[in-house]
Amino acid sequence: MSSDGIDAESTVSGNQANIPARIRRELDIDDGDQLRWQLEDDGSVRVHVVQQEAGTFAEFDGYGGAATTDVTNDHDAWGVDTE
Numbered sequence: 161m162s163s164d165g166i167d168a169e170s171t172v173s174g175n176q177a178n179i180p181a182r183i184r185r186e187l188d189i190d191d192g193d194q195l196r197w198q199l200e201d202d203g204s205v206r207v208h209v210v211q212q213e214a215g216t217f218a219e220f221d222g223y224g225g226a227a228t229t230d231v232t233n234d235h236d237a238w239g240v241d242t243e
Contacts (some may be wrong), residue, residue, distance in 0.1 A: 168180035
């Protein structure tokens with residue numbers, strides 16, 4: 161992307177502005193991604209794209225404990241301290 165001149169423009173409507181398609185493609189921005197805005201001392205704005213992890217359990221590694229479990233008996237009591 162060129163740092164000289166204007167790469168793309170968008171218009172603000174209400175409190176929203178569209179991200180131009182060319183910028184979305186270049187930065188691989190997709191639905192659900194977050195934009196983090198940082199106002200610099202010189203008045204410029206820096207935007208960091210935080211990509212959404214794919215799937216609800218994207219970082220779930222599964223149960224790693226040594227004890228065996230029986231979901232039909234343990235489901236409702238899981239994590240409940242009975243003492």
